[in-house]
Amino acid sequence: MGAKADKRAGLARGYASRGVWHAKSRRLQTLKARLAVVEADRAAGRVRVVRGGKRLANARHHLEAAGLDEQAWRERWRAERMFLAADGESGKRFGNETIRVTDTGQLSLKLPAPLARLANAPHGRYLLDATVRFQYRGAEWLDQVTVNRAVAYRIHHDTRRDRWYLTASWQRAAAPTLPLEAALARGVVGVDMNDDHLAAWQLDVHGNPISEPQRFLYDLTRSTQHRDAQIRHALTRLLHYTRCCGASAIAIEDLDFTDGTSREKHGSTKRFRRLISRFPTAKLKARLVSMAAQQDIVIVAVDPAYTSRWGAQHWQQPLTTTTRRISRHDAASIAIGRRALGHPIRRRTTPPPSHQSDGAGHRTVQARPEIRRREETRPRIPGPRTGCAPPGRGAKAGDQGAQHRSGHPAEHRSWQQDSLPLSLQERCLTP
Incomplete structure (x- = not known):
């Protein structure tokens, strides 16, 4: 069991011991060094690509661990390195001139000039017997080829299943913006x-x-x-x-x-x-x-x-x-x-009891979106909350000494609210 992290020991929060922190630090430095090498290759324009896959190439030296023999590995290596791909072009028939797939699933290839003698269809094309069918997003693909939009294809061989596959890809049109x-x-x-x-x-x-x-x-x-x-x-x-x-x-x-x-x-x-x-x-x-x-x-x-x-x-x-x-x-x-x-999330608070307000009205209804500042309670307006007297004109309005009935200063003189603090008002109004 490692000791808990201690700020006085210089350990970062989340690491149980100094050994864990040291291992993570070494791993971070290793990744930074690898990143520097990759960035240098990119700046120099150097591309390191293993046609067929780096993992499969390393498996050649560890056939037993990969569960393969030399013949099976070589078949997979050739299949990964042998494929046919062609980018599409909008305006061409069915969206691709080199590898063409019709709306009925008929597949044909445009042969180069040295291989034109092998064509079995007009215009130097080679027609395959197999019929193409897309199980996933077949309707979207059909919409693309019907209007002659660009569709890219890739033909490759799967040695494990001993089947040939055709992969189609296309770019979706930008969705129309809606206000x-x-x-x-x-x-x-x-x-x-x-x-x-x-x-x-x-x-x-x-x-x-x-x-x-x-x-x-x-x-x-x-x-x-x-x-x-x-x-x-x-x-x-x-x-x-x-x-x-x-x-x-x-x-x-x-x-x-x-x-x-x-x-x-x-x-x-x-x-x-x-x-x-x-x-x-x-x-x-x-x-x-x-x-x-x-x-x-x-x-x-x-x-x-x-x-x-x-x-x-x-x-x-x-x-x-x-x-x-x-x-x-x-x-x-x-x-x-x-x-x-655009509506506020918080509901308006419940009003105070009747003995603290004019009446317990329903305040939990939602305010209209154009009304602002309705997520909290309403601001306190000075003066009485009834319509019988204007704000600041009550006999005992705003005075903390209203509980002392006898000799109350508000009973002998008029009171008007000013901008002074409440403590100063009491000091000024007290005889």
Whole structure:
């Protein structure tokens, strides 16, 4: 067991012992040296690329550890180094002249001049017998080739499955910008991002929560491919829910955990640092923006300050009923949505009892968005709060000595409020 960190010993917060701190410091210096070498190569224009992969090249010297023999390794090495790729060009037929895939899945290659004698189709093209079919985003690819937009293709061989694959890629058109007022005209869906689910709640244009809170679960504890699939499915369900609600905007927090995963900031709480490190904030936002653009849904990023705290303080208890239990994350989604709509998050406080005010009126209603300074109690206006006398004209207004009935100075002379402090007023008015 290492000793706890001690400021007097010169150790940084979060390191259990001097040995741990020394090992981390050496690792940091090693990474800085490697970074300096890479930056020098980049400045000199030197590119270090291993065609086929550096990991596979190093596996040649450790075949037993990689579970391969020389023949299997050589087949994989040749397959990684042998591929055919061609960039697309807009305006050409089906978006690519070299590797052409028609809308029916027919694949053909444009042969170079020395190999034109091998063509089996007109115009020096070689037609393959295999039919191409895209299981993922096939509709988007079909939209691209139908209007002759640029599509890049890459043909490669997978030795493990002994199959040939065709990979298509294209650039999405820029999504049309929509004014914020028009996007929020039908309300918004506030979303609170968490490590295992997305908490969403629909709000109308006045900031009032309607319908029921929704949760879209995902699991981030397994492999990278599994996490990506989980995030994609959760976002798909969120976008489908938004379209069913009739809203055209989703409000999320503008979170950034880039500098929040170090020991110096969160100490030795490994569980919390691991939670922040695995939380895909940037990937989730980028994927949500790209997926929402395809369905004409606007993403509004708001300031995340105090959304969870104020949401739990002002919205969790009023919305909780005997048949519906509201969590802290559900209340935070309301706070996020109200901030996107321009409404204050905090509710107005309850008025004082009747013996301290004119009457216990209902003050918890929401103020209109054009009214400012309504997140706190109303400012104190000097003078009586009734309409029978103007401010500052009461016989006993503003005087702390009003409880002494006999011989009260206000009963013998007129009183008018001035700019002096209250203590000086009492001193001046006392006979």
